[in-house]
Amino acid sequence: MSRKWTTYEQRDKNLLDADSITEEFRSNQSSITTLDRTQMPVNAVTEARLAPGALHHMYVTELSGGPNPGEQGNYRDGSTTAWQFKCATYQVYGGSWQTLFTKTLTDFRGGNLFIEWGGSCYVNGWCHQTLNAAYPPNPKHFNLRILVAGVEVANSWGPAIGCQSYRLFGTQQLPPGNHEALFQWRGTASGPDDIVKEDGGGRVMQFHSWGNKALAIGRFR
C-alpha cells in the first residue's frame, strides 16, 4: 500500500521547489500525522502493521492482589466460629463503601471504556424483617459499584440472602490518561434488632466476597 499524491505527483526531472511539496504536506496534514480514512484502502490495517495498544487495550485483573487475592480483605473478623467465613461482622463493619480492589488503566489513549466485574458473595439474610424494623423492613444487600477516574460507571443493588454470584458492567467515554478503576462494595447497615452474635459469644458473619476478577477494554479514537 502506498499513499497517493493529491495535488500532483513528483516525477523524475520535474522542476521542484520547496513550497510545492510543503503545500501538499500541509493540505494533508492530518494524514501525515494521522492516517486519513479516505485514503486508506479496505483491509489496509493488519495486525502486523499495528503497534501494541494502537487501537485498543484490554486490562485483565484475575486477582485483586493483597494477602488474599480475589477475596474481600477489608474486614476479616477472626471472632466468627468454624463454619463461617472470617469476614465482615457488625462488630467491625458499619455499612460504608469499601474498595475491594483497584486497577490502574495505564496508557489509556482516550476513547470508549468497557469495564466488567464478576465475583461471588455471602449475605446474611436473617434480619431483613425484624420486630422493630418491620415497616419498612431492612433487607440486606451486597451493593456493588465501579468507579473510574472518580466517576461511577456501573452499580448494582447486589445479591441478597446466602451465597450468590454477580457480574456488572458499564461503559464510559474517557480522556487520555492513566485512570484508576475502583471496585467497591457496601453491605446494608445493621437494624436495631439484628442478631450479631452467638449465644456463646462468637460473632455472626454478615458479608463476604471472593472470586473477584475484572476486565476492561479501552477502544481508542
Place this chain on the structure above:
Amino acid sequence: MSRIKRGRIKPGDPLDATDLNNRFSDYTQGGTLNQENTRDGAFDTPHLTDGIITKDIAKTYLGTGDWTRNTVNTVTSQTAASTAAVKFPVENSGGTETRLDASDLTWTIGANDVLRIYWDLSVHPQYSGTPWTASPSMLPIKKQGGGTVNLSVGGHCWIISLEWDITSAALSNFVPVFGGTDFTTTLSTWKGGSLLGCRHATVVPAWRLSTINSVDGKANSANTADKTGWYGSSGSFYYAPTTPGITVYGIRVVIHGIYHPAQSATENYLLVDDAVGGSSQKLDYSGGFLTALWQRTQ
C-alpha cells in the same frame, strides 16, 4: 512516536522524486501504526482486517436446551464429605457432555492474548424438609423469652465451575481452569476448596433462610425458609497468561455441591457439607450457552 516523523522540506533543501516518494511509502512498514496514527477516526471498520482484536470465537449450547423446562437434567447432592468433590459435567438430554471441544478451540494463548469465557445456565435448586438443621454449621442463638434456638446462617450453595483440557484433543484430562481449586483440600474431616481458588466458580443458593421478627438481637423462631425457583446462573473467567503458550483443547462446565462456608486458621473455605446431602437435595438444569473468545489484549 508516530511513524511519520520526517521534517518539512525547507527552501534550499536538495530534492529528488525518489526521496519524496519514499516519504509516502512509510505506511508499509510493519508494527509501527500506533495510536498517534490512528486518532481522530483515522480508521473505520472496512480498513481493519479480521482478527485485529478478536482472533476467534467459539460458542455452544449447554444442557438440555429446552427453554420450556419440560426436559431437565438433575444433579443430586454429595453425601460423602471425606471424598473429593463429585462433579457432574453439564450434559444434554441424551447424557452427552455439552462442551467446547478441539474442533471449536485448539487455541494457543500467546503473549498479549486473553481467553475470555462466559456461560449461563438455567438452574432450579430443590430440597425436602429442613436439611440445614442436620448441618454442623448450626449456630446457637439467644431466643426471645429465654433459652436458645439453633439457626443456620444460610450459606449452603451449589457450585458451578469451569474446567479446561490443555493436554490433548482427546479431552480426557479436564482440570479446573488456571488458578482454580479442585475442591479436594482436606480441612479436618471435610473436603473443599479455599476461596483463593474460586475465581472459576459460581455459587447458587441451595435455599434461602431468614428468621422473622427477631428483637433486640434475639431470635423469635427457627429459620424460615424460601425455596429458590428457576434461577439464572452465570459465570465468567479471564486468562491472560504470564507464561504464554498453553493450548486449550476443551472447555466444560461442571456442577457439584452442596457446600458451606468455613475457615481454617488462615483461610476461608467452601466445604462439602455431606450432612445436608441426599437425593432430595438436588439441582435441576435446563439450557444455557458457553462462549469463549480469544482476543488480543493490545
